[in-house]
Amino acid sequence: MLEARGLGCARGGRALFENLSFAVKAGQLWLVRGANGSGKTSLLRILAGLLPAEEGELVWSGEREPPLWVGHRVAVSADLTARENLEFMAALEGDDAGAAVAALEAVGLGGFSETRAGRLSEGQVRRIALARLAFSARPLWLLDEPLTSLDETSTRWFEAQLLRQLERGGAVVMATHRELSDSLQGWTLRLGA
Amino acid sequence: MAEFLAMGGYAFYVWSAYALVAIVLIGNATVPWWRHRRLKNKGAGRGRAR
Amino acid sequence: MFHRYAALSSPRHFYAVAGAWLPWLSVLTVLGFAAGLYWGLVVAPPDYQQGEAYRIIYVHVPSAWLSLMAYTVMAGAGLVALVWHVKLAEIAVYECAVLGAWFTALALATGMLWGKPMWGTWWQWGDARLLSELILLFLYIGVLGLHNAIADPRKAARVASVLALAGIVNIPIIHYSVEWWNTLHQGATVTRFDKPAAHSSMLWPLLFMGGMFILYFSTVLLARIRVRVLEQEADRQWAEEVRNG
Amino acid sequence: MMGRIFAAVFRREVRLAWRRRGQLLQPLMFYALVMLLFPLGAGADLALLGQAAPSLLWVAALLAVLLAQGPLFSADLEEGGIELWVTSGVSLSWLALAKLIAHAMIVSLPLILVSPILAGWLGVSGEALGVLAISMALGMPVLCWVGALGAALTLGLPRGGILLALIVLPLYIPVLMFGAGAVHAAMEGRPAGGALVLLAGLLCLGASLAPLATAAALRISQE
Numbered sequence: 038m039l040e041a042r043g044l045g046c047a048r049g050g051r052a053l054f055e056n057l058s059f060a061v062k063a064g065q066l067w068l069v070r071g072a073n074g075s076g077k078t079s080l081l082r083i084l085a086g087l088l089p090a091e092e093g094e095l096v097w098s099g100e101r102e103p104p105l106w107v108g109h110r111v112a113v114s115a116d117l118t119a120r121e122n123l124e125f126m127a128a129l130e131g132d133d134a135g136a137a138v139a140a141l142e143a144v145g146l147g148g149f150s151e152t153r154a155g156r157l158s159e160g161q162v163r164r165i166a167l168a169r170l171a172f173s174a175r176p177l178w179l180l181d182e183p184l185t186s187l188d189e190t191s192t193r194w195f196e197a198q199l200l201r202q203l204e205r206g207g208a209v210v211m212a213t214h215r216e217l218s219d220s221l222q223g224w225t226l227r228l229g230a
Numbered sequence: 231m232a233e234f235l236a237m238g239g240y241a242f243y244v245w246s247a248y249a250l251v252a253i254v255l256i257g258n259a260t261v262p263w264w265r266h267r268r269l270k271n272k273g274a275g276r277g278r279a280r
Numbered sequence: 281m282f283h284r285y286a287a288l289s290s291p292r293h294f295y296a297v298a299g300a301w302l303p304w305l306s307v308l309t310v311l312g313f314a315a316g317l318y319w320g321l322v323v324a325p326p327d328y329q330q331g332e333a334y335r336i337i338y339v340h341v342p343s344a345w346l347s348l349m350a351y352t353v354m355a356g357a358g359l360v361a362l363v364w365h366v367k368l369a370e371i372a373v374y375e376c377a378v379l380g381a382w383f384t385a386l387a388l389a390t391g392m393l394w395g396k397p398m399w400g401t402w403w404q405w406g407d408a409r410l411l412s413e414l415i416l417l418f419l420y421i422g423v424l425g426l427h428n429a430i431a432d433p434r435k436a437a438r439v440a441s442v443l444a445l446a447g448i449v450n451i452p453i454i455h456y457s458v459e460w461w462n463t464l465h466q467g468a469t470v471t472r473f474d475k476p477a478a479h480s481s482m483l484w485p486l487l488f489m490g491g492m493f494i495l496y497f498s499t500v501l502l503a504r505i506r507v508r509v510l511e512q513e514a515d516r517q518w519a520e521e522v523r524n525g
Numbered sequence: 526m527m528g529r530i531f532a533a534v535f536r537r538e539v540r541l542a543w544r545r546r547g548q549l550l551q552p553l554m555f556y557a558l559v560m561l562l563f564p565l566g567a568g569a570d571l572a573l574l575g576q577a578a579p580s581l582l583w584v585a586a587l588l589a590v591l592l593a594q595g596p597l598f599s600a601d602l603e604e605g606g607i608e609l610w611v612t613s614g615v616s617l618s619w620l621a622l623a624k625l626i627a628h629a630m631i632v633s634l635p636l637i638l639v640s641p642i643l644a645g646w647l648g649v650s651g652e653a654l655g656v657l658a659i660s661m662a663l664g665m666p667v668l669c670w671v672g673a674l675g676a677a678l679t680l681g682l683p684r685g686g687i688l689l690a691l692i693v694l695p696l697y698i699p700v701l702m703f704g705a706g707a708v709h710a711a712m713e714g715r716p717a718g719g720a721l722v723l724l725a726g727l728l729c730l731g732a733s734l735a736p737l738a739t740a741a742a743l744r745i746s747q748e
């Protein structure tokens with residue numbers, strides 16, 4: 038699906054990683070691990086096309102399809118309700134509003150759909166953003182620390198979505214500190230080693 | 231010569247214009263030159279310290 | 281052919297090639313300026329209306345030309361930097377802005393020094409060209425200010441490039457609007473800048489000086505980019521070799 | 526598909542503007558206050574004020590528009606909305622166009638509506654009021670878009686506000702000259718059509734180029 042050849046990245050005059058090569062294939066889960074400041078976020082941003090690769094290149098097999106990106110900042114506006122936020126994300130992917138409402142139910146925010154995101158807790162806001170996973174048809178998911186401030190139930194729901202994505206031939210690259218359940222087997226990319 | 235310097239009574243204007251241009255052009259040209267020298271000196275110094 | 285350009289645009293090659301050219305260009309520039317100054321200050325006849333004061337045009341008009349040319353080169357480099365991410369072009373954007381801002385300031389200062397004896401006043405709102413130069417100076421200051429505000433030099437160059445391109449679209453509009461505005465205030469306009477160098481014995485030295493200013497700009501731009509390349513690539517192997525060698 | 530996305534962005538912007546309507550009022554209050562200051566400063570010399578009215582109105586409106594640019598993308602930057610846009614796979618210029626059109630309407634409309642009232646304070650009357658409204662309707666969107674580009678360029682910079690003014694104000698000059706020129710002409714009984722046509726030209730140019738430039742600036746802001 039996506040191959041990285043000799044990626045290198047320097048931030049603020051300091052080299053974070055050099056000559057990083059790997060190939061993400063359909064149905065694969067890649068976990069990016071490493072200490073704080075080891076370049077996990079930078080790597081994901083390069084894959085997402087937010088950051089140009091200073092060295093090396095990204096090669097897409099087939100057409101480059103936009104990835105699903107959930108970053109550290111989850112793109113949920115505090116002044117919009119949970120439903121409005123998710124509907125907007127759905128519209129950008131070409132999905133209709135119905136998908137968004139169903140997804141909110143799935144992450145257990147059905148009762149909060151008309152509440153402004155600014156009044157919700159951090160974990161709830163993250164759940165709004167992750168609800169995209171329920172309807173997204175994008176082949177590659179790029180997730181930066183998606184598990185931050187998620188509770189048990191949501192984490193299990195999240196893992197179920199990952200499984201679904203992998204089983205239908207999608208791929209996931211995510212940075213995380215947490216351990217995933219045994220049902221999820223993935224390749225590990227360790228930065229700063 | 232004195233006549234040339236007097237510029238027909240416009241000496242102040244003509245010569246200050248030319249002086250300004252000279253200062254700015256020479257200044258802009260020497261900046262990279264001494265920057266380069268400083269860089270090289272620093273590099274050599276670092277090399278010796280090693 | 282393409283390969284040759286690609287090689288030239290690598291910082292290391294550029295450093296070497298520019299280094300070989302610079303001494304020759306510098307000598308040529310100095311000699312050219314000496315000749316141009318002699319031609320303009322001594323050989324060219326005085327103007328029948330303005331006397332000797334008109335000789336300011338031999339530095340004023342080329343400065344004004346270069347102030348625009350530097351902006352055009354800057355915008356061109358900005359386009360290259362944005363589309364192809366060429367490091368040298370990124371550096372050129374900033375260095376063009378510095379030089380261009382100085383040329384603009386010179387055009388303004390010499391224009392005022394010329395205006396004082398001619399109009400009796402340092403600043404003449406009725407003169408569209410002087411006003412355009414002033415606005416151009418602000419455009420340059422904006423590019424420089426924006427560039428300086430961003431710590432990462434590569435990002436700074438790209439942001440400044442977008443502004444430079446926005447500026448180049450605007451310059452003709454600004455110039456036209458200033459002239460348009462001027463025609464509304466007829467009467468105040470003094471057309472002192474009306475072709476004082478119409479005679480060929482005055483025109484040729486002017487064109488020659490213009491050429492020398494372009495030569496100066498190219499030479500100094502080359503030198504400045506070369507040094508900046510060495511600074512930005514400081515932690516590369518080749519830069520270290522250059523510094524120690 | 527593209528039309529639906531455009532509508533979604535537009536709806537979102539209008540909704541957000543309404544939810545943050547306090548923020549929307551600030552440029553308006555600023556405009557009214559500045560126009561109150563001029564007569565006070567001029568010692569209520571109505572003849573003098575009437576003479577200067579077109580430029581005063583336009584300069585004050587221009588500064589009010591500038592004031593409205595600061596928060597334009599800041600929430601989107603902090604909340605990650607720009608990342609969402611850049612990674613969405615939808616043309617960023619298209620998204621920017623939707624946002625810019627919404628933005629221009631939201632910011633300009635109130636200013637255009639109060640302008641004739643404020644102009645009345647300064648003794649502008651008759652046909653000139655109509656020309657003022659038309660010139661502002663044509664010119665204000667351009668000011669908004671150039672300002673939006675400036676906001677995108679200075680995104681996330683410390684003390685971005687003063688820098689924004691520094692890079693945007695020189696680019697405002699043509700709009701100011703044509704806008705104030707049109708009103709001046711109308712007040713003196715000269716035809717104002719030429720200046721208005723020039724403003725309309727700037728509007729077209731702005732609508733076609735501003736989204737491209739803003740999109741480029743937003744993309745770079747994420748690097």
